Amino acid sequence: MQIMNFDRQVKNVVSFLNASNVIKDFPDSVFITDLDGYVTEANAKAKEVFGISDGIPYVKIDNYIKDAMNLVASSIRKKKAVIGTGYLKDKDFYIELNASRTEKNYYISVRNATHYTSETELKDKINRFNGEKNIMLSKLESELISPLDSILGFSKGMIDGLGGELSDKQLKYIKIINNSANDLHEFLKKFVEFSDAESSLYDPDFRQFDVISEIKEVLKQYEQNDIEINFEYDSVEKRAIYTDLKIIKTALKNILDVSFSTVESGLVSVIAAPPDEEMSLTYGLSEDKKYISIIIKDSGKGFEGAALKTICDPYLQLDKNRKDILQSFKLGSASIMIKRAKGYFDISSEVMNGTVYTIVLPIEKGKNE
Numbered sequence: 127m128q129i130m131n132f133d134r135q136v137k138n139v140v141s142f143l144n145a146s147n148v149i150k151d152f153p154d155s156v157f158i159t160d161l162d163g164y165v166t167e168a169n170a171k172a173k174e175v176f177g178i179s180d181g182i183p184y185v186k187i188d189n190y191i192k193d194a195m196n197l198v199a200s201s202i203r204k205k206k207a208v209i210g211t212g213y214l215k216d217k218d219f220y221i222e223l224n225a226s227r228t229e230k231n232y233y234i235s236v237r238n239a240t241h242y243t244s245e246t247e248l249k250d251k252i253n254r255f256n257g258e259k260n261i262m263l264s265k266l267e268s269e270l271i272s273p274l275d276s277i278l279g280f281s282k283g284m285i286d287g288l289g290g291e292l293s294d295k296q297l298k299y300i301k302i303i304n305n306s307a308n309d310l311h312e313f314l315k316k317f318v319e320f321s322d323a324e325s326s327l328y329d330p331d332f333r334q335f336d337v338i339s340e341i342k343e344v345l346k347q348y349e350q351n352d353i354e355i356n357f358e359y360d361s362v363e364k365r366a367i368y369t370d371l372k373i374i375k376t377a378l379k380n381i382l383d384v385s386f387s388t389v390e391s392g393l394v395s396v397i398a399a400p401p402d403e404e405m406s407l408t409y410g411l412s413e414d415k416k417y418i419s420i421i422i423k424d425s426g427k428g429f430e431g432a433a434l435k436t437i438c439d440p441y442l443q444l445d446k447n448r449k450d451i452l453q454s455f456k457l458g459s460a461s462i463m464i465k466r467a468k469g470y471f472d473i474s475s476e477v478m479n480g481t482v483y484t485i486v487l488p489i490e491k492g493k494n495e
Contacts, residue, residue: 259321281303
């Protein structure tokens with residue numbers, strides 16, 4: 127059996143399309159042009175979308191699509207769709223263009239991509255705006271928090287009697303002011319911390335340190351709680367790791383703050399150990415690198431599935447109460463910081479069955495050997 131050459135196959139396919147009107151009913155806009163870019167045929171969808179009359183004028187496809195022939199060449203070269211701009215009267219819209227070539231023609235399929243491209247552009251604009259906003263907030267940290275420090279200092283002094291004796295009613299109001307200022311101070315501090323973590327201003331300071339000693343130092347801040355703390359680290363052989371110390375301490379404190387806030391009574395355990403096989407598979411850990419995992423488990427209330435999916439994103443908590451937003455700032459900052467430290471962070475939780483926070487950090491070879 128003789129194999130039919132490619133050009134002949136193409137001609138037969140085109141003949142079939144024309145004869146069966148398939149090209150006219152194709153869901154995308156379809157153009158056939160000569161090699162100079164002049165349109166020789168267009169389907170019904172193309173005529174509808176681009177406002178072409180039934181009698182196709184002998185004009186270039188550039189009349190309907192901006193820089194069309196360069197887009198066609200790019201699509202053929204890359205063997206995939208490219209994004210461009212279509213014309214319709216005075217209105218421009220985004221298109222996705224796929225092209226192929228035969229000996230005498232280009233076959234061009236066009237899909238309206240305005241909705242998808244507009245969403246992508248909007249997302250990019252939002253991300254750029256958030257980045258610029260976070261840089262501004264990071265620079266204004268002292269301007270935001272310093273006035274509150276003054277309010278806290280003076281109100282505490284008045285409560286302690288430094289400004290003279292207060293009546294019971296005055297003392298009551300001053301305590302309300304002090305408590306409210308404390309709440310706002312913590313909220314603003316974590317808000318600015320999250321903004322700083324997200325901004326491009328943060329410059330990680332990598333150094334070598336004893337991770338076990340630093341975890342113990344952070345845990346000391348929670349010894350006054352009525353909650354038992356259990357720290358296990360016997361299986362850790364290499365305690366010195368090379369990463370950003372400030373990032374790790376701040377992330378640990380934020381996670382522990384949230385963990386302790388959900389536990390009324392019971393246990394919070396911290397386990398430092400080499401990652402097990404399941405962790406290695408989950409995070410795709412490199413076999414030629416060494417890692418340490420830090421797992422924080424609590425017996426607290428836990429998070430619902432829907433809440434767990436958004437707990438690290440404060441932008442999705444704006445309709446929640448102040449406590450939820452504050453938790454999201456803390457965990458969001460921890461997540462970003464651990465990624466900046468070239469680590470991995472994950473949360474798993476069940477309502478009334480507690481929460482598990484998993485941190486995996488690399489131990490860089492050559493730094494600790």
